[in-house]
Amino acid sequence: MKIISLLVPCYNEEQSLPFLYEEIVKVINELPEYEWELLFVNDGSKDGTLDCLIGLRNKDKRVNYLDLSRNFGKENAMLAGFDYAKGDAVIIMDADLQHPPMVIPQMLKKWEEGYDDVYARRKTRGSESWIRKKLTNYYYKILQNSSRMDVLPNVGDFRLLDRKCINALRQMRESGRYTKGMYCYIGFKKVGVEFETQNRISGTSSMSYRKLANLALEGVTSFTTAPLRWATFIGIIVSLFAFAYMVFVILKAALYGDPVRGYPTLLTVILFLGGVQLFTIGIIGEYLAKVFVEVKNRPVYFVRDYNGEKQ
Ligand code: UDP
Ligand code: MG
Secondary structure (H helix, E strand, C coil), X not given: CCEEEEEEEECCCCCCHHHHHHHHHHHHCCCCCCEEEEEEEECCCCCCHHHHHHHXXXXXXXXXXXXECCCCCHHHHHHHHHHHCCCCEEEEXXXXXXXXXXXXXXXXXXXXXXXXXXXXXXXXXXXXXXXXXXXXXXXXXXXXXCCCCCCCCCEEEEEEEEHHHHHHHHHCCCCCCCHHHHHHHHCCCEEEEEECCCCCCCCCCCCCHHHHHHHHHHHHHHHCCHHHHHHHHHHHHHHHHHHHHHHHHHHHHHHHCCCCCCHHHHHHHHHHHHHHHHHHHHHHHHHHHHHHHHHHCCCCCCEEEECCEEX
């Protein structure tokens, strides 16, 4: 019998988990032709998430839980899940029921048809603010234009991955993880199914604007080195203008003499160039920082407990 793992990273989700479990069980009881594993990764929650998971495990042996030693962030928690999942296919879901389990049968159908990576595409984004939606849209545009790979908009981590994909992802162990980019990088046969985003069942999203901005920057810098190229181009263009202006100034001084003037021009040019330089040094710094973090080559998570067995 084929094993399907449902992988759910959880951070402070004690209120959503009982509902999620119920919804999942409703769906998987309809699919007895598979063996199910419900793998919950507790990503250093500060509330009763772990107790809740232990409770579920005692009640239902299909539940496995993994307790990380602290909060490592969703991306790292997912890698931990990839390492421990037993399934022939793994379905990643959020704990807050924003990813409706009703879609699972559709995903499995596509998987049985031979697809390796079945991603779920949001038809709507639920009740997110207008500005957040707009910013997200622009972000995907920039990302798409700056790399040769397509990061699909409105596609998140809700997807089914074949064992092949999981094994590929497990080999990619960098610390600055941008899993959405990795799905594109690994390739394999992809197909989409559509779903309606629900609103969070309880609590608020832990993705604040600050966290999103960080993830966005992470996405760009770990996915593409295009900004370094842009910096070079900006440098070339500015130098060309500067050269033309230099010729103009020298000729003017030679032909008409040089009464001391032009303080405003001088100041603007200096300030502008200073800005461009700081900006490009910042870009270089972003990449240098990534190199710094990656050469340390630290494990991206530590496990405290797997199903009650201390690790
Ligand atoms: N999550 C996690 N670690 C974190 C933050 C979030 O494992 O540090 C989990 C969270 O429990 C949820 C999923 O990642 O299952 C998505 O989180 P959230 O709903 O806060 O983000 P959003 O849906 O707004 O992207
Ligand atoms: Mg959510």
